[in-house]
Amino acid sequence: PDSPKQLAEVLFEKLKLPVLKHAKTGPSTDVSVLSELAVVHEVPRLVLEYRQITKLLRTYLNSLAGFIHPRTGRIHPSFNQTGTETGRLSCSHPNLQNIPIRSEIGRRIRTAFVAQDGNVLISADYSQIELRILAHLSGDETMIAAFQADQDIHKIVAAEVFGVELDQVTPAQRARAKGVNFGIIYGQTAYGLSRALGISKTDAQEFINSYKKRFRRIEEFFSDCVARAKANGWAETIAGRRRKIEGFDSQNPQRRALAERLAINSVVQGSAADLIKIAMINIQRRIEKENRPTKMLLQIHDELIFETPQESAEDEKNFIVSEMANAFKLRVPLKVDIGIGTNWRDAK
DSSP states (O other): OHOOOOOEEEEEEEEOOOOOOEEEEEEOOSSSHHHHHTTOOOOHHHHHHHHHHHHIIIIIIIIHTTTTTTTTTSOOOOOTSSSSSOOOOOOEESSSOOOOSSSSHHHHGGSSSSOOOEEEEEEEEEEEHHHHHHHHHOOOHHHHHHTTOOOOOHHHHHHHHHTTTGGOOOHHHHHHHHHHHHHHHGTHHHHHHHHHTOOOHHHHHHHHHHHHOHHHHHHHHHOOOOOOOOHHHHOOOOOSOOOOOTTTSSSHHHHHHHHHHHHHHHHHHHHHHHHHHHHHHHHHHHHHHOOSEEEHHHHHETEEEEEEEGGGHHHHHHHHHHHHSSOOOOOOOEEEEEEEEEEHHHOO
C-alpha cells in the first residue's frame, strides 16, 4: 500500500475499479481518488485507514517516545517566542501543537498525555476568539450584538445573508456561514470556499458578495487594514505589535493579493496572539504571587493546558476562566470553554 504504482495495479487492473484521475506516473491513488472509490469497494477504504494510522504512528507515536525525559518521565517541549509571523508561540522538540484533534483515532493519542496521580488537567480554550476580535475592531453592530447576546454567530450570519428568520436557518446555510466567517479572516477566495463547502465557485462568490454587502463594517475594516499597511509598510495588532509587509506595489497580482491578505490577518490573528499571551502572563503572575497549586503546561493556539491537584480543580478552573475572560477589554465578551480530565483528551 505504500507504493502508488503497486496500489494502482491492484485497484485498477486486478479489482477493475474505475480510473478517476491520472498522475505523471499513471493512474492517481491520492486521497480524493481513494475517498471516492471507498464508496464502492472496501479496499480503498482500508488503504485510507492504513495511511491515516501509519501517519499517526510515524509522525507522533514513534517520535514522541524518544522525547520522554528519563528522570521526569515527561516530555518537555520548547516554546519559541518569535517562531511565527503572527506572534503566536510555536512549539518544537517535539511540536505538541499539531497533535490531532479532528479524528477519533487521532484524539486517542491525547489520552497518552496524563496528569500525575492525584492531579487533573484543565483545558481552557478561547471560543471564536478571532471572530470576536474582528467584531471589536470592525465595530460591526450585527456581529457585536450577536456576541453580546451569546447567540450562535454562524446562524446569525446565515440568517442575515440568506434573508431568513433565525429559526429557519438550515444546517447547510449555517455551514456556509461558518465557512465564510472563518475563511474571510484568512482571505479565502471563492475558489477556496467552494472547495471547502463542496459548492460551485459561482455560489461561493455570491455568498461572499452577500456577506460583504450585509456586513459592510467588516469590509470597511479590511480596506482600512490594507490602506494602513500600504501607507506605513506594516500591520499593527491590538497591543501595538507591528509586522512588516511588502509586495503591495508588486507587478505580480498574486504577490499583491498575498500582501493584502497578510495586512488583514496579521491584525486579526496577531491580536488573538497578543490576547492569549497577556492572559498567560496575568495567570502566571497570580500563580506565583498567591502560591497557587496550578502549573501552566501547554499553549496550543487558543487553548491553554494546566495541571492542578484534584481537590483544587474547581477553584483553579474559576480563576483561569476569570483571568482569560478579562485579559483585554473588548466590545464583546470573551468566552472560554473549559474542561477537566485526568488526560488531555478527556479534559478537552
